[in-house]
Amino acid sequence: MFVACLIPLALLALRAWRDQLGANPIEYITRATGWWTLTFLMITLTVTPVRRLLSMPWLLRLRRMLGLFAFFYASLHFTTYIWLDQFFDLAAIVKDVVKRPFITVGFTAFVLLIPLAATSTNAMVKRLGARRWQWLHRAVYVIGTLGVIHFLWLVKKDIREPLVFALVLAVLLGARLAFRWRERTRTASASAQVAARPG
Amino acid sequence: MLIRRSPDIVPSEITPRALFEDRRTFLRDAGLFAAGLAVTGLGARPVQAQGKPFAGARKSPFSVAETATPFKDVTTYNNFYEFGTGKDDPAERAGTLKPRPWTISVEGECAKPKRWDIDELMKLAAVEERIYRLRCVEGWSMVIPWNGFPLSELVKRAEPNSKAKYVEFITLNDEKQMPGVRLPVLDWPYVEGLRMDEAMHPLALLTFGLYGDLLPNQNGAPVRIVVPWKYGFKSAKSIVRIRFTETEPKTAWNKAIPNEYGFYSNVNPQVDHPRWSQAKERRIGEFGKRATLMFNGYGEQVASLYAGMDLKKYY
Numbered sequence: 365m366f367v368a369c370l371i372p373l374a375l376l377a378l379r380a381w382r383d384q385l386g387a388n389p390i391e392y393i394t395r396a397t398g399w400w401t402l403t404f405l406m407i408t409l410t411v412t413p414v415r416r417l418l419s420m421p422w423l424l425r426l427r428r429m430l431g432l433f434a435f436f437y438a439s440l441h442f443t444t445y446i447w448l449d450q451f452f453d454l455a456a457i458v459k460d461v462v463k464r465p466f467i468t469v470g471f472t473a474f475v476l477l478i479p480l481a482a483t484s485t486n487a488m489v490k491r492l493g494a495r496r497w498q499w500l501h502r503a504v505y506v507i508g509t510l511g512v513i514h515f516l517w518l519v520k521k522d523i524r525e526p527l528v529f530a531l532v533l534a535v536l537l538g539a540r541l542a543f544r545w546r547e548r549t550r551t552a553s554a555s556a557q558v559a560a561r562p563g
Numbered sequence: 564m565l566i567r568r569s570p571d572i573v574p575s576e577i578t579p580r581a582l583f584e585d586r587r588t589f590l591r592d593a594g595l596f597a598a599g600l601a602v603t604g605l606g607a608r609p610v611q612a613q614g615k616p617f618a619g620a621r622k623s624p625f626s627v628a629e630t631a632t633p634f635k636d637v638t639t640y641n642n643f644y645e646f647g648t649g650k651d652d653p654a655e656r657a658g659t660l661k662p663r664p665w666t667i668s669v670e671g672e673c674a675k676p677k678r679w680d681i682d683e684l685m686k687l688a689a690v691e692e693r694i695y696r697l698r699c700v701e702g703w704s705m706v707i708p709w710n711g712f713p714l715s716e717l718v719k720r721a722e723p724n725s726k727a728k729y730v731e732f733i734t735l736n737d738e739k740q741m742p743g744v745r746l747p748v749l750d751w752p753y754v755e756g757l758r759m760d761e762a763m764h765p766l767a768l769l770t771f772g773l774y775g776d777l778l779p780n781q782n783g784a785p786v787r788i789v790v791p792w793k794y795g796f797k798s799a800k801s802i803v804r805i806r807f808t809e810t811e812p813k814t815a816w817n818k819a820i821p822n823e824y825g826f827y828s829n830v831n832p833q834v835d836h837p838r839w840s841q842a843k844e845r846r847i848g849e850f851g852k853r854a855t856l857m858f859n860g861y862g863e864q865v866a867s868l869y870a871g872m873d874l875k876k877y878y
Contacts (some may be wrong), residue, residue: 387632390850456840464840
């Protein structure tokens, strides 16, 4: 699984090695790493619904690694922007982050990912306590949304691809709402049954 | 039982009469061409490039002395939404475009409207080589050796009347040749436009080739304009109609997102696109970014066209 998650990077490196990144390699690398960040975010968000729907509890063990790979590709994406695209031109970067909504949104999503990656170890889960840890890691819903908006706002006109991500995200977040709603009605009806039981 | 009826022929499938009749001409010409080949052992120059038709084109003093972008990059990294919105789509999919036979109809507010055959049009004036910078609104740029002659040569022949304030350029809109127009990404056909004085400016080039050869399909075969001081999308490709109008043409990108793409769209590092900066550009083939020049470096020649205009307002 770990190796599988590195395949996109390997393919990108292979293309670079063969000089197949097209006329604008920096744009290509930026696009590819951004696309894989979003894809890994979506895969990570798929773990919980699939695990519950198909009762595959062992899937949970993969979630951390998938999430960390999302962070890994986001870091590559961010580094590509800072280094290859802007070449550490700090003034231009600050201006971009402040002035360009799509960069503001993307940058925010990346910054939000950092604490999640930092608190991904077992020790950190213990230190925070499961409850607080879970609360913190719900930030991934916001990050996923910001990531999709980032893609949507950078596209010139053909928004089909960002819309696909938006749709996937909507389904994944919708699944969580559905689970919650089902649990609530189930506990409600259970307590109603308890109440209705003859004494 | 389900009986499947064969679908009726939809109107868009029917070959227009003119085209249908043209097939005879095409066959005849093809026959003559083949016969000519057999007799002389040479290809007729404009129809099928045997060697590069513009290899000996006169070098224009308007050319810039900058390194030209490699042919491969010029012909594989394109924005030509009629063939898809990806940069590599045009190179992969433009094979379906048929640049011959081709006619360009010059019409509207003028004394001498005319339907030009492409090969006749190409002989209207001496084709030059002009090495121009091309700056895309997306923030990248190239240097391309184009082959063409001033657009003004064609405009003059049409004798535009006093009502002709603008020139409109209309691109082919044929879903059989252009798979991208099946999707409503833009309001097809692609329309571009220039003010009359811009169209008459000696830098505005009616273009038939690049790198000494006929235009590859993905670069707007068989005829396009190149307006080097404006963002690339102003330079309409695969033109079938040129119209003189009294009112400002409704251009494709302006219609699609009016607050982002204006009618003028002059290259201007001081006026940012609402979603990204226009101060710098990446020259294809270079690593770092370079500063974008006012009017793409053609200010000396064209700035006077916009004297007194607020270029922030008329972006």
